[in-house]
Amino acid sequence: MKIRIIDYKAGNSGSVLHAVEHLGFEAKCVKSPAELEGASHIILPGVGTARATMDNLRELGFIDALSEAVLDKKTPFLGICIGLQLLFERSEEGDTPCLGWLKGEVKRFDASAVRVPQMGWNYVSFTKNSPVKAKEGHYYFVNSYHARPACDGDLWAVSDYGGKFTAAVWHENIFATQFHAEKSGQLGLELLKGFLSL
Amino acid sequence: MLTKRLIACFDIIGGRVTKAVQFKDNIDVAPAEQLAKVMYEAGVDELIFYDISASAEKRPIDIETVKKVARCVFIPFTVGGGLSSLSDMYAALKAGAEKVSVDSMAVRNPSIIAEGAKAFGRQCVVLSTQVKRTGRTPSGYEVYIDGARVATGMDAIEWMKRGEGLGAGEICVNSIDNDGSLRGYDLELMRLAGEAVNVPLIASGGAGKPEHLEELFKTTQAQAAIISSMLYSPRLARNYSVIELKDFLSARGVNVRV
Numbered sequence: 045m046k047i048r049i050i051d052y053k054a055g056n057s058g059s060v061l062h063a064v065e066h067l068g069f070e071a072k073c074v075k076s077p078a079e080l081e082g083a084s085h086i087i088l089p090g091v092g093t094a095r096a097t098m099d100n101l102r103e104l105g106f107i108d109a110l111s112e113a114v115l116d117k118k119t120p121f122l123g124i125c126i127g128l129q130l131l132f133e134r135s136e137e138g139d140t141p142c143l144g145w146l147k148g149e150v151k152r153f154d155a156s157a158v159r160v161p162q163m164g165w166n167y168v169s170f171t172k173n174s175p176v177k178a179k180e181g182h183y184y185f186v187n188s189y190h191a192r193p194a195c196d197g198d199l200w201a202v203s204d205y206g207g208k209f210t211a212a213v214w215h216e217n218i219f220a221t222q223f224h225a226e227k228s229g230q231l232g233l234e235l236l237k238g239f240l241s242l
Numbered sequence: 243m244l245t246k247r248l249i250a251c252f253d254i255i256g257g258r259v260t261k262a263v264q265f266k267d268n269i270d271v272a273p274a275e276q277l278a279k280v281m282y283e284a285g286v287d288e289l290i291f292y293d294i295s296a297s298a299e300k301r302p303i304d305i306e307t308v309k310k311v312a313r314c315v316f317i318p319f320t321v322g323g324g325l326s327s328l329s330d331m332y333a334a335l336k337a338g339a340e341k342v343s344v345d346s347m348a349v350r351n352p353s354i355i356a357e358g359a360k361a362f363g364r365q366c367v368v369l370s371t372q373v374k375r376t377g378r379t380p381s382g383y384e385v386y387i388d389g390a391r392v393a394t395g396m397d398a399i400e401w402m403k404r405g406e407g408l409g410a411g412e413i414c415v416n417s418i419d420n421d422g423s424l425r426g427y428d429l430e431l432m433r434l435a436g437e438a439v440n441v442p443l444i445a446s447g448g449a450g451k452p453e454h455l456e457e458l459f460k461t462t463q464a465q466a467a468i469i470s471s472m473l474y475s476p477r478l479a480r481n482y483s484v485i486e487l488k489d490f491l492s493a494r495g496v497n498v499r500v
Binding site: 056057058059062063066091092093096126155159160161162163164165166182184185186187188204205224226227228229230232233 | 243244245247282285287312313316317318319335336337338339340341360361362363364365366411412440441442465466499500
């Protein structure tokens, strides 16, 4: 197994690495696209703005390497938080063009209706079964933006914050959670384990 | 909707958790990573780690202890104390923190809030502020810095608004008057803060029994509460377990993570 966690400048690759290691897997944080060669699983963690993250990924040369590994070679991929939002075509955050692997866009929560950012434990319901086993319950969110997939088929889980929003997406080998699976206690660890067991 | 969060806040000195009253007379509790693991397994929703003497001693944060703690908890973990630059913040995040907290340093150099928010996202930057009721400012509440030792003359509510405007994604309000008093949170302070800002608020200082949490969550807009004393202060006649507190709140209609 070659589990690779993308380490771009603003990410929280450390937290994700700790969780993966706690589950008994070996993984490596990688800073260059060459290190994705032969990866069995790729995790794109997230803390940061859409613009800064896209810029960092581009500067480090990750965009093409990721597309090749995930879209062409179908390497199992897990995006977390901003790592989910970047999968879509565009983010309202800094009006940023994103990877566009999934159709849809990323919008800000309505600050007149709810406190933004959403910060805390929210209840997640999975709308369909995927190869990654996950249980409904409370997961930890820290986000001001949320994805609106154009295809209902890409939706994996939902939660509610002043209205229903995308908590997770799944498309073939691409899995992504808006919540921080690595910081969601036992439920989050189980989801990570499910992904790493693919 | 979101649950109300119960947060264990560690005041760290030399890698160990200590407990103070009104920011003074710290007594030793346990090694940080040991207590962190216990709190995580007990079901606490979040952990905050303050290197409480870093700022006053003008030294960088104790990153080794941050790393040790980060290895034992899989819940959100905020780190503060002595973070004075973007590279300090990055080091804390890299060591496993989810969020960084700025307090005295932000008063000295408010632009650190904006810089942190720009680099890491505003949800990553917590403004923590030490507040005392002095009557010397428009709201009556004044900002203190350096472990509640130095008055600034700044109005606490205005400072929270400014911090939000600069990009703080969450504000932790520490009542100096109520800290360690066990008489409950400063509800008036939290109500004023809730009206003034839109970002999530954490109340800190004063909890001594479960009813204090209930009144906080039912009468103010606080989304989270620091409950360190109730969990492990050796000064309390009895400590409470996280489950006990959550069962109590749940039975009284407060939404918590179980």
